[in-house]
Amino acid sequence: MSHLDTELKRLKSECIEMFDLVASQLRKAQLAMVDFDKELAHEVNFNEKRVNALELKIDKDCENIFALFNPVAIDLRFVLAVLKINSNLERVGDIADGIARYVIEAQAPFSAELMEITRLNEMFDQAISMMNDTQLAFQNENAKLARGVFQKDELLDQINGAANAAIEVVIRRNVDGITPALHIVSAIRKLERTGDQTKNVAEEIIFYLEAKVLKHLEK
Amino acid sequence: MRMIETKNVQLYYGDFHALKDISMQIESNTVTALIGPSGCGKSTYLRLFNRMNDLIDNVRIEGDVLVEGRDIYGKGLGMRIDELRKKVGMVFQKPNPFPKSIFENVAYGLRVNGIKNKDYIEERVETSLKQSALWNEVKDKLNKSAFELSGGQQQRLCIARALANEPSVLLMDEPASALDPISTAKIEELIYELKEKYTIIIVTHNMQQAGRVSDKTAFFYLGELIEYDTTPHIFTNPTDSRTQAYVTGRFG
Numbered sequence: 001m002s003h004l005d006t007e008l009k010r011l012k013s014e015c016i017e018m019f020d021l022v023a024s025q026l027r028k029a030q031l032a033m034v035d036f037d038k039e040l041a042h043e044v045n046f047n048e049k050r051v052n053a054l055e056l057k058i059d060k061d062c063e064n065i066f067a068l069f070n071p072v073a074i075d076l077r078f079v080l081a082v083l084k085i086n087s088n089l090e091r092v093g094d095i096a097d098g099i100a101r102y103v104i105e106a107q108a109p110f111s112a113e114l115m116e117i118t119r120l121n122e123m124f125d126q127a128i129s130m131m132n133d134t135q136l137a138f139q140n141e142n143a144k145l146a147r148g149v150f151q152k153d154e155l156l157d158q159i160n161g162a163a164n165a166a167i168e169v170v171i172r173r174n175v176d177g178i179t180p181a182l183h184i185v186s187a188i189r190k191l192e193r194t195g196d197q198t199k200n201v202a203e204e205i206i207f208y209l210e211a212k213v214l215k216h217l218e219k
Numbered sequence: 220m221r222m223i224e225t226k227n228v229q230l231y232y233g234d235f236h237a238l239k240d241i242s243m244q245i246e247s248n249t250v251t252a253l254i255g256p257s258g259c260g261k262s263t264y265l266r267l268f269n270r271m272n273d274l275i276d277n278v279r280i281e282g283d284v285l286v287e288g289r290d291i292y293g294k295g296l297g298m299r300i301d302e303l304r305k306k307v308g309m310v311f312q313k314p315n316p317f318p319k320s321i322f323e324n325v326a327y328g329l330r331v332n333g334i335k336n337k338d339y340i341e342e343r344v345e346t347s348l349k350q351s352a353l354w355n356e357v358k359d360k361l362n363k364s365a366f367e368l369s370g371g372q373q374q375r376l377c378i379a380r381a382l383a384n385e386p387s388v389l390l391m392d393e394p395a396s397a398l399d400p401i402s403t404a405k406i407e408e409l410i411y412e413l414k415e416k417y418t419i420i421i422v423t424h425n426m427q428q429a430g431r432v433s434d435k436t437a438f439f440y441l442g443e444l445i446e447y448d449t450t451p452h453i454f455t456n457p458t459d460s461r462t463q464a465y466v467t468g469r470f471g
Contacts, residue, residue, distance in 0.1 A: 002404075002408055002411075003407070003408065003411045003431060003432070004431070063455055064451045064454075064455060067430060067451065067454040067455045068430035068431060068450060068451060068454055069430065069431055070427050070430070
């Protein structure tokens with residue numbers, strides 16, 4: 001294996017580690033919210049530092065590979081893709097941390113009814129499933145799996161679109177519950193954004209594997 | 220472990236001050252690249268370590284040059300030159316095989332050192348050719364002339380010849396500059412593998428090559444050591460503006 005191949009392999013491992021870490025953060029944020037587990041929320045908050053540190057490490061490694069090895073063709077696309085995937089994953093990490101903070105700030109458990117009618121849990125599951133698909137697509141160099149992520153994002157958009165109306169009804173019934181309701185709406189907005197970030201990751205995987213630029217195109 | 224060290228080395232060719240107060244430490248099992256524009260002193264610095272500068276008239280050297288902690292210019296508990304030449308192998312810019320067979324080229328250094336044991340010589344030749352990634356290409360024609368090999372193969376043969384004496388240090392003076400890109404890539408991969416066993420110092424004009432193969436890089440300019448640091452540092456955020464100008468191709 002050439003020196004460059006060794007470096008690229010290491011970069012891929014680090015990126016997979018980032019996928020694992022961020023997906024785990026999102027899962028823990030979900031559990032913290034559903035079970036109102038403040039300890040778990042604090043854990044997510046603490047692990048955000050690890051996400052940030054790993055982002056910086058991957059950025060630095062990409063910089064070094066550009067500077068020292070002058071990669072070309074698929075190697076160049078791979079390093080460019082990792083640089084952007086890394087940044088998108090870090091934002092998903094921020095989102096998990098943001099949701100965990102709502103749990104830390106909340107005085108009482110979130111209303112099960114509210115979570116049910118806003119389909120919050122379903123949204124979490126879908127966002128995590130999209131993350132898993134992109135990770136597998138990246139790991140196994142599977143562009144078809146990456147393309148599947150675009151369809152999955154539609155469900156997130158749909159839930160997000162319906163959330164306002166659903167929550168409005170509940171708030172009208174119980175004005176005292178505005179703050180936790182707003183936290184749930186905010187969590188839904190954030191999860192919708194994880195969908196966008198994950199789609200960006202999928203685009204980068206396709207760019208790396210097929211040299212096709214899908215940005216700003218109908219998919 | 221520190222393999223090589225120079226302390227306040229000054230070197231003069233007659234009146235010309237070629238190396239100015241160079242202090243540097245090189246760890247074992249690393250690759251160090253010496254870069255800089257022509258005439259900056261990098262090859263002169265490289266040749267300090269096997270005393271090849273001694274062959275030039277009117278050379279004067281001051282300061283200390285230590286290999287494995289021992290002064291190689293014979294001061295104190297210094298190292299004798301024949302011992303030094305065994306410890307420090309060298310590969311030059313152009314492949315320079317001897318007009319002998321492939322086998323005899325590699326065995327040459329052993330024979331010169333008085334080794335007569337046939338089995339030992341055969342074992343060293345095979346090991347050295349394997350280490351230089353040439354064995355599979357030449358094992359069936361060891362008695363053929365070295366001149367029948369391609370340029371890239373000849374250079375790997377010269378590396379095998381340098382390795383036959385089991386040196387600790389391998390000096391390489393632009394070892395791939397006369398080779399095509401594929402042969403160059405092979406030599407670079409070889410350097411990457413050889414550092415497990417050897418300490419390698421390489422002079423190169425090719426900055427990408429320095430980036431690809433070395434752990435540390437030293438930038439020389441007008442006989443001075445301007446900057447010496449890890450290769451990623453030199454190529455991403457050099458401290459001195461002259462290093463930055465050189466690695467970005469803005470001068471030299």
